[in-house]
Amino acid sequence: MLQANADIDNSEALTERQKAVLDAVLRLLVEEGDQLTMTAVARRASCSKETLYKWFGDRDGLLTATVQWQASKVRVVPVDGKGLDLAWLTASLEGFASDWLKVISSDTSIALNRVAISHAGSGKDNLGAVVLENGRFALARRLKPVLEAGRHAGLLEFTDAETAFRSFFGLVARDVQIRLLLGDRLELTEATIGGDAVRATQQFLALYGAKTGRKASDS
Amino acid sequence: MLQANADIDNSEALTERQKAVLDAVLRLLVEEGDQLTMTAVARRASCSKETLYKWFGDRDGLLTATVQWQASKVRVVPVDGKGLDLAWLTASLEGFASDWLKVISSDTSIALNRVAISHAGSGKDNLGAVVLENGRFALARRLKPVLEAGRHAGLLEFTDAETAFRSFFGLVARDVQIRLLLGDRLELTEATIGGDAVRATQQFLALYGAKTGRKASDS
DNA sequence: GCCGAACCGTAACGTACGGTACGCTTCCAA
DNA sequence: TTGGAAGCGTACCGTACGTTACGGTTCGGC
Numbered sequence: 001m002l003q004a005n006a007d008i009d010n011s012e013a014l015t016e017r018q019k020a021v022l023d024a025v026l027r028l029l030v031e032e033g034d035q036l037t038m039t040a041v042a043r044r045a046s047c048s049k050e051t052l053y054k055w056f057g058d059r060d061g062l063l064t065a066t067v068q069w070q071a072s073k074v075r076v077v078p079v080d081g082k083g084l085d086l087a088w089l090t091a092s093l094e095g096f097a098s099d100w101l102k103v104i105s106s107d108t109s110i111a112l113n114r115v116a117i118s119h120a121g122s123g124k125d126n127l128g129a130v131v132l133e134n135g136r137f138a139l140a141r142r143l144k145p146v147l148e149a150g151r152h153a154g155l156l157e158f159t160d161a162e163t164a165f166r167s168f169f170g171l172v173a174r175d176v177q178i179r180l181l182l183g184d185r186l187e188l189t190e191a192t193i194g195g196d197a198v199r200a201t202q203q204f205l206a207l208y209g210a211k212t213g214r215k216a217s218d219s
Numbered sequence: 220m221l222q223a224n225a226d227i228d229n230s231e232a233l234t235e236r237q238k239a240v241l242d243a244v245l246r247l248l249v250e251e252g253d254q255l256t257m258t259a260v261a262r263r264a265s266c267s268k269e270t271l272y273k274w275f276g277d278r279d280g281l282l283t284a285t286v287q288w289q290a291s292k293v294r295v296v297p298v299d300g301k302g303l304d305l306a307w308l309t310a311s312l313e314g315f316a317s318d319w320l321k322v323i324s325s326d327t328s329i330a331l332n333r334v335a336i337s338h339a340g341s342g343k344d345n346l347g348a349v350v351l352e353n354g355r356f357a358l359a360r361r362l363k364p365v366l367e368a369g370r371h372a373g374l375l376e377f378t379d380a381e382t383a384f385r386s387f388f389g390l391v392a393r394d395v396q397i398r399l400l401l402g403d404r405l406e407l408t409e410a411t412i413g414g415d416a417v418r419a420t421q422q423f424l425a426l427y428g429a430k431t432g433r434k435a436s437d438s
Numbered sequence: 439g440c441c442g443a444a445c446c447g448t449a450a451c452g453t454a455c456g457g458t459a460c461g462c463t464t465c466c467a468a
Numbered sequence: 469t470t471g472g473a474a475g476c477g478t479a480c481c482g483t484a485c486g487t488t489a490c491g492g493t494t495c496g497g498c
Contacts, residue, residue: 017475032341033337033340033341033342034337034340034341035340035341037454037455037456038455038456038457039455039456042476042477046476047475047476047477048475048476048477048478049456049457049458049477049478050457050458050459050460050475050476050477051474051475051476053456053457053458054474054475058456058457059455059456059457111340113397113401114336114337114339114340115340116401117333117336117337117400117401118252118253118333118336118337118340120333120400120401120402121252121253121254121330121333121334121337122251122252122253122254123402126402128400128401128402128403129401129402129403131401132397132398132401132402132403136394136397136398166393166394167390167393167422169393169394170389170390170391170392170393170394171386171389171390172389173389173394174385174386174388174389175355175385175388175389175392177397178332178351178355178396178397179351179355181336181339181347181400182332182335182336182339182347182348182350182351183339183342183345183347183348183351184347184348184351203386203426206425206426207422207425207426236445256484256485256486257485257486257487258485258486261446261447262447265446265447266445266446266447267445267446267447267448268446268447268448268486268487268488269445269446269447269487269488269489269490270444270445270446272486272487272488273444273445277486277487278485278486278487
C-alpha cells in the first residue's frame with residue numbers, strides 16, 4: 001500500500017525563490033514533458049545548476065519537490081456541511097465532479113501524471129504514490145464525509161463508502177484521464193464539464209440515492 | 220482526432236523470428252519499464268543490434284512495432300448475437316467488463332500504457348494513438364453493437380451509444396487503471412474481477428435498462 | 439565446394455545529460 | 469570597508485546509450 005503520510009505540507013519550507021523555480025519546472029514539464037534537462041530548468045529559472053542540486057539534491061528530488069509543490073497549491077476548500085438536504089448534496093457532488101474534471105484535464109495535471117507514471121515504471125522513487133495521494137486519495141478523503149453525511153441524512157444508501165466513492169469516481173472520470181494521458185485531443189469546455197458533472201451526479205444518485213423520494217435501484 | 224486506420228494488421232509482415240524479438244521486447248518492457256536499452260533487447264532476443272536497426276529502423280520503430288504486435292495478439296472474439304434477451308445482454312456486458320478488467324490489470328498492458336504515455340508527453344510518435352485505438356476505442360467498437368442490439372430489443376434505453384458506452388466504461392474501470400499505472404499495488408483476483416463485472420453490469424442496467432421489467436432510473 | 443545474403447557478437451563512436459567545480463557578482467552584516 | 473554567504477553562469481567530467489561498423493558464422497542456391 002502506498003505510504004501516504006510524511007511530507008504533508010513541506011511547502012512551508014520553500015522560499016519564494018524556490019517556489020518560483022518549481023513553477024518554472026512545472027511550466028517546462030507542461031511544455032516538453034519528462035525529457036526536461038537540468039540545464040533547461042536552470043536556464044528557464046535563471047538559476048545555476050549548482051543551486052538546483054544544493055536545494056533539491058538531484059533530478060528526482062527536483063521532480064518530487066515539484067509534484068508536492070503543485071499538490072500543495074490545489075489543496076481545495078473543504079465542503080461546508082450546511083443544509084444536508086438533497087439540494088445541498090446534489091450541489092456538493094456536482095461541485096466535486098466539476099472540480100475533479102477540471103483538475104484531470106488541466107495541462108499541469110496531465111504533465112505531472114505522465115512523469116509520475118513514467119517513473120512508476122522504473123520503480124526509482126515514489127512519485128506515483130505522491131500523485132495518487134494528493135489526487136485520487138485526497139478526493140476520496142474529502143468526498144467520503146459528504147457521502148456519510150448524505151447517508152446519515154437518509155439521502156443515500158450504501159454499505160461501503162469506498163465502493164460508493166469509486167462508483168462516483170468512475171461515473172465522473174470515465175475515459176477522460178486515460179485518453180488525455182495517451183495524447184487524445186479532448187477539449188473539455190466549461191460547459192462540457194458542467195454537463196458531465198450534472199450527469200454523473202444524477203447517475204450516482206440514481207444508483208445510491210435512498211429509495212424514498214427518488215427512483216433508485218441496486219442489485 | 221487520432222488517426223485510426225493504417226497499419227491495421229501488419230502483423231502479417233512479421234517473420235517468426237521478428238515476432239520472437241518483439242515478444243522479448245514485451246517481456247523486457249514488463250520487467251524494467253521504458254528504460255530498456257537496445258543492447259538489452261539484443262541480448263535478451265539473442266540477436267544483433269544491427270539486425271534490430273535493419274528491421275525496425277530505430278528505437279521508436281521498435282517500440283511502435285512492439286505495441287502493434289501486442290495489439291494484434293489481443294484481437295478478441297466478437298460477441299455472438301444469440302438470444303437477445305436480458306440474460307444474454309447481461310452475460311455479454313459482464314463478459315466485456317471482465318475482459319477489460321483483465322486487460323488493464325495485466326502486466327503487459329500496464330507496461331505498454333506507461334511507455335505510450337511517456338511518449339505522448341514528448342510528442343515524438345503516435346504510440347499513444349495506437350494504444351488508444353487498440354484499447355479503449357476497440358472496446359467501444361465491439362461493445363456498441365451489443366448496446367444497439369439491446370436497445371433494439373427494448374432492453375436498453377439511451378439516445379447516444381457513445382455516452383452509454385462511456386458510462387459503462389467508467390463503471391467498469393473506475394480508478395483501477397490510473398492507480399495501477401501510478402504504481403499502486405492493487406491485486407485483482409479472478410474473484411474480484413468477476414464481482415466487479417457483475418456490479419458494473421447491474422449498475423449500468425440500472426441506469427440504462429428499459430423501465431419495463433426492471434427497476435430503472437434516469438434523470 | 440563456393441558465393442553471397444542474413445545475421446550474430448562485439449567493439450567503437452558521438453552525443454546528450456546528470457552531476458561537479460570554479461570564478462564572478464551581489465548583498466548584507468559586522 | 470570588508471568578509472563571507474548565496475547564488476549566477478559556464479566550463480568540465482564521466483557515463484550511459486543510441487547508432488554504426490566490422491569480423492566471423494550459418495545456410496541456401498549454383
